[in-house]
Amino acid sequence: MYDFIVVGAGPPGSRFAYRAATAGREVLLLEKGEVGRPLACSGHVSTDVWEYLPAGAQSELLQNRISGARFHVGGPGSEAYPFYKSETISHVIDRVGLDTHLAQRAAAAGADLRTHHTVVEIDEQDEQVAVTVATPDGTQTTVEGRMVAGCDGPTSRVRQSVGLESPSEQLHGVLAFTDNPDDGDRVDVHLTAPTFFAWRIPRGDAGVEYGLAAPPGAEVSALFDQLTTAYDVDPDRRCSGTIPIGPPDSVTTDRVFLIGDAAAQTKPFTGGGILYSMTAADTAAATIDPADPATLAAYECAWRDELATEIRLGALIRRCYSLPEPLQHAGLRALDGEIGVHMDRPSSFFSRAQLRRLFS
Numbered sequence: 474m475y476d477f478i479v480v481g482a483g484p485p486g487s488r489f490a491y492r493a494a495t496a497g498r499e500v501l502l503l504e505k506g507e508v509g510r511p512l513a514c515s516g517h518v519s520t521d522v523w524e525y526l527p528a529g530a531q532s533e534l535l536q537n538r539i540s541g542a543r544f545h546v547g548g549p550g551s552e553a554y555p556f557y558k559s560e561t562i563s564h565v566i567d568r569v570g571l572d573t574h575l576a577q578r579a580a581a582a583g584a585d586l587r588t589h590h591t592v593v594e595i596d597e598q599d600e601q602v603a604v605t606v607a608t609p610d611g612t613q614t615t616v617e618g619r620m621v622a623g624c625d626g627p628t629s630r631v632r633q634s635v636g637l638e639s640p641s642e643q644l645h646g647v648l649a650f651t652d653n654p655d656d657g658d659r660v661d662v663h664l665t666a667p668t669f670f671a672w673r674i675p676r677g678d679a680g681v682e683y684g685l686a687a688p689p690g691a692e693v694s695a696l697f698d699q700l701t702t703a704y705d706v707d708p709d710r711r712c713s714g715t716i717p718i719g720p721p722d723s724v725t726t727d728r729v730f731l732i733g734d735a736a737a738q739t740k741p742f743t744g745g746g747i748l749y750s751m752t753a754a755d756t757a758a759a760t761i762d763p764a765d766p767a768t769l770a771a772y773e774c775a776w777r778d779e780l781a782t783e784i785r786l787g788a789l790i791r792r793c794y795s796l797p798e799p800l801q802h803a804g805l806r807a808l809d810g811e812i813g814v815h816m817d818r819p820s821s822f823f824s825r826a827q828l829r830r831l832f833s
Contacts, residue, residue, distance in 0.1 A: 475501045476763040478604050478618035479584070480592050480631050482508050485733030485750035486624030487575035488525060492758035494582040501616060502576070502584045503606060505591040505625075509572030513714030515648060515684060516568035517660065517674050518747050519817045520561065525751045530574050537565040537677035542660040544809070546801045549673075549703045554805035555659070556812050563816055565676050571747075595621060595634040595729070602728050619763035621729045624754075627715040629735035635726045640737035641719030644669060644744065646686040647697045649708030654678045663700070664794050664801060667691045669744070671700045683708060686716055686744055716744040720784065724776075725769040732757055738780060740817065741787040748817045752779055786819035 477493050479486045482504035490502040517539070523531050541557025580586040587606075593613065594605040602621045607613045623631030627643060655675035663671040671685035683704065685697045693713075701708055717737040724736040732738065733750030740749060753776045760771040793804060815821040 474601060475499045475585075475616065475618035477501070477620050477622055478602065478616060479503065479622040479624055480604075481505075481623070481625035481629075481733075481735070482576045482579075482586065482588070483572055483624060483626065483733065483750075484525075484575055484747050485735075485738075485754045486622065487572070487579045488751045489622055489624065489732055489754035489757055490579035490584040490586075491575070491582050492755060494579060494584040496758065498763065500579075500584040501618065502579055502586045503590045503592060503604075504576070504586070504588045507588060508576045509569035512569055512712050513646075513648070514568055514747075515672075515674065515682060515745070516566045516571070516676075517563060517682075518566060518745070519563050519815065521748055521817065522564070522566065522571075526571075526574055527578055534566045534570045534574065535564055536567060536679045537656055537675055538658060539563040539565060539660055539674075540658045541812075542662050544805050545661065545663045545665075546798050546805070548663055548665055548700070549661070551663075552802075553661075554809040556809055557659070558812060561658075565674060565679075565682075567679070592625070592630055592634075595631060597621075597635055597726060597728050619728070620761065620766075620769075622757065623729060623731040623735045624733050624750075625735055627717040627734040627737075629731065631729060632731055632735050635729045637723065637726065637729075637731065638721035640717035640721065642717070643689070644686045644716040644718060645689045645691075645693045645713065646684065646716045646744065647693055647711065647713045648682060648684045649697070649701065649711040650676075650680050650682055651706050651708050652680040655681050665700075666693075666696055668795055669791070670794060671696070673704065681706075717746075718744070719788075723773065725773055727766050727769075730757060730761065730769055730772055736776075738776065738784075741784060742790040742819065743787075743816075745817075749780055749783075752776075783817070783819055790819055 476498040538561040543553040545551045590606045596603040657675040661673040666687040669686045674682040720737040724731040739746035756775045762768045
């Protein structure tokens with residue numbers, strides 16, 4: 474019997490599997506398809522990401538360095554409000570490569586990685602959890618574990634199977650890419666999508682990423698087409714996905730726990746979740762004993778201690794996206810310039826560096 478059956482080999486699942494396997498746990502890591510595919514996430518991350526990867530990964534995954542962003546209340550060509558630092562504040566990376574590195578590291582640590590294994594049923598029992606998985610040839614097998622980690626994304630089958638609540642909100646995101654190299658160091662953010670925003674990210678030699686997210690039913694595809702038309706580009710690669718916002722009151726049952734997008738451990742103001750999810754994965758590995766279901770309560774408390782304040786502040790920032798345009802202009806004009814904030818920690822807005830900048 475496995476100590477943990479981890480469903481989903483994205484960043485949270487692979488990170489948790491790695492940490493648990495390193496601690497001597499017996500870990501099964503299941504991925505329904507090929508690791509990292511299909512791509513449905515942006516690769517713009519804070520520089521902290523390298524702390525979770527093996528040495529040498531940066532030289533393989535790094536595509537571009539970013540030192541700031543230009544905020545627009547309108548579309549391309551509208552007035553820009555620059556926010557920047559004098560040094561690199563974030564990186565653009567190979568997103569598929571990130572998943573691959575993390576999964577391979579988990580396997581090297583001893584996790585039993587099985588791709589093309591789709592979970593079709595979860596039976597949570599008194600002493601264990603029975604997980605039925607299917608392979609592409611139609612074969613179904615049942616594996617048993619003391620606990621199951623649901624790391625299978627925003628529409629988590631694990632979450633649905635055990636009756637945990639869904640995130641309070643789910644946005645529809647669209648991404649597309651062009652191959653024209655662009656090593657610019659500024660991201661463009663457009664506050665034009667309903668309740669959220671659109672973006673343009675230069676990816677160095679890898680090209681340019683365009684994206685937009687909004688509530689389902691807000692004609693996201695049409696809004697995205699307006700964005701790319703305004704930039705005068707015709708992307709040849711496009712993908713879409715769901716962005717969960719707002720964690721439910723509980724992400725655990727008696728023997729099942731959620732990490733990452735499945736638990737809506739994301740930034741409400743950007744939709745990103747890579748760093749938050751791996752922070753939660755480390756917390757889970759440090760607090761959960763597969764032989765003691767009571768330790769799941771410790772995980773519930775610990776990950777919220779780490780992230781709840783940042784998520785709450787991020788939700789407040791997001792509300793500003795829907796302010797009347799005159800107020801958006803006024804706010805951006807008052808705050809633009811050199812910043813002292815961290816892109817993953819809204820609480821850094823109240824840091825000494827940022828307050829010094831605001832009142833200098």
